[in-house]
Ligand code: 5AD
């Protein structure tokens with residue numbers, strides 16, 4: 001299979017339903033994954049530090065228009081304790097994630113980032129929505145290594161519809177991703193698979209955009225309707241020809257993961273919690289066997305975890321961080337993979353992998 005897939009070829013793969021053909025796609029993605037990022041699965045400890053949000057995204061349960069959700073913001077002490085626990089688990093990265101929360105003050109968070117960097121070996125990833133360039137710069141200077149900001153869909157009209165803009169905002173998410181890169185962050189983005197209004201053509205465009213942005217991290221999970229949101233209730237119904245609507249299925253998510261691995265061979269790609277939510281049995285493992293190389297175990301204290309309800313029925317909602325640690329280690333070993341050590345940042349490829357090779361060796365990383 002030619003990894004230099006054109007947009008039309010990506011679209012045909014997204015429409016493919018023949019299991020024999022799909023098996024070829026899974027195998028190709030798994031081989032490229034092995035040859036470029038190796039057999040290690042890196043674990044990123046996820047801390048959901050606040051569920052306040054100033055936005056009103058039509059798909060997301062944290063929207064400010066959801067009055068039924070009790071809101072919380074972790075204290076600095078709680079965040080630092082949890083980060084120390086993540087380091088003690090041997091995970092190489094802490095991901096600080098929140099809604100777009102004005103209560104997360106730039107200087108307050110910068111101090112937390114500095115303390116984590118001084119007192120642990122962790123890489124720090126931020127996932128805090130669209131913040132000002134001054135804030136992003138301050139956090140980078142404080143030591144933050146990476147930033148995640150999904151563009152959700154490359155279709156500008158659909159994006160505006162499901163992600164209403166706020167006054168005064170001038171930069172698009174794509175602009176912000178470019179700014180983040182020039183500030184020296186490793187940059188991650190991604191999409192939801194099967195949002196109402198998403199067509200096969202636009203999903204193929206999303207995957208092509210991953211390639212053009214040369215992203216370091218790419219997350220794709222199935223869209224899961226939330227009953228307290230306009231998209232989830234059907235109150236908002238983007239118009240699309242039914243034959244063109246992408247389904248929000250497990251199989252479609254694997255196709256996106258696999259195609260993403262083919263077009264962005266070096267990227268760090270998670271097998272997401274949303275995927276584990278729609279297939280609790282083996283979603284995570286199948287994601288890892290079809291192109292992914294990262295898992296983000298939830299390390300949020302359990303009483304807050306319940307309240308970070310982006311979508312309902314989230315996997316592991318009642319588990320402790322310890323339970324997820326041993327569960328994941330076992331699941332990863334059961335598919336013949338190893339636990340990653342160290343921060344697990346992007347490894348730049350120095351040699352083009354041999355498409356015929358079946359070797360388990362990594363190509364030489366340059367860092
Ligand atoms: N279903 C699946 N994923 C969702 N996200 C937000 N709402 C949902 C939903 N209903 C994803 C978005 C966001 C990430 C943090 O969670 O892609 O960027």
Ligand code: FES
Nearest residue numbers: 316319323324327
């Ligand atoms: Fe959380 Fe298995 S990963 S219990």
